[in-house]
Amino acid sequence: MTAAQIFDLAGKVALVTGASSGLGLRFSECLAENGAAVVLVARRRERLDALQARIESSGGRALAVEADVRDRAAMRAAFDAAETAFGTVTILVNNAGIGYAGRAVEMPEDEWRRVLDTDLDAVFFWAQEAARRMLAARKGGSIVNIASVLGFRVAKGVLAYATAKAAVVQLTQGLALELAFKRIRVNAIAPGWFVTEINRDYLLSEVGQLIKLGIAMGRFGEERDLDGPLLLLASDAGRYITGATIVADGGLVPVLRAG
16 A cells, blocks of 8 residues: 555545634645535634635635534534535544733632643534544544644743643543544544744744753654644554553753753
8 A cells, every 4th residue: 555545535524623824724734625514613714714715725725614613503504514515524633722921920810720721621522523523424433633742841921821831642542542442542642832923923923042051953843744643643553552642842842941
């Protein structure tokens, strides 16, 4: 079997949350380029429509669905729309996420709850819904949760985000254990520092240059750097991988500074 055949996603239906920008946008393009029909989920409808148009103009299949991942009714409606258009979702990419920058002692309760609702609770409920529908359809599938290297290490000012991402790693392992016998694989990708629309100014600042000193490869990640891990976990190439978290950080090491 050739590499193209192993990684082929023809006949698969994928759903990507947070698909309107950043890594989620690239995940959606990558899945479509490799044959999957892709359901694009995010809050910014105009961006989703533009992405759908680009995918379709390249010969792919896509469907834009506006939804806040914290809204359970909107979640169920998104899966219903996917099934109507393409069939049962067999690849879920739990990508939507937000952060909060600030000291823990000054963090408002509603900000803590907002981050955990989006970065942890929604990951569980969307994975749960996807698994329930795969089971009902008697189909296997792949759930890919997007964690972070901050789930494995301490950093100042991102406590809620790091806590949620650490929990996503454990959640991934627990779901994998429960669902493996039904041919549903659950894995995660833990990106390091990637330049996206949200953090571009920060990473290109003086602080970002200090962060770069701690990356063995000497550069920040680019969105296409995650194509390989995503395709491995979403396709039959990863058919015997479950409960794993693939770290893609360019060789991130701690930088020790005085003061």
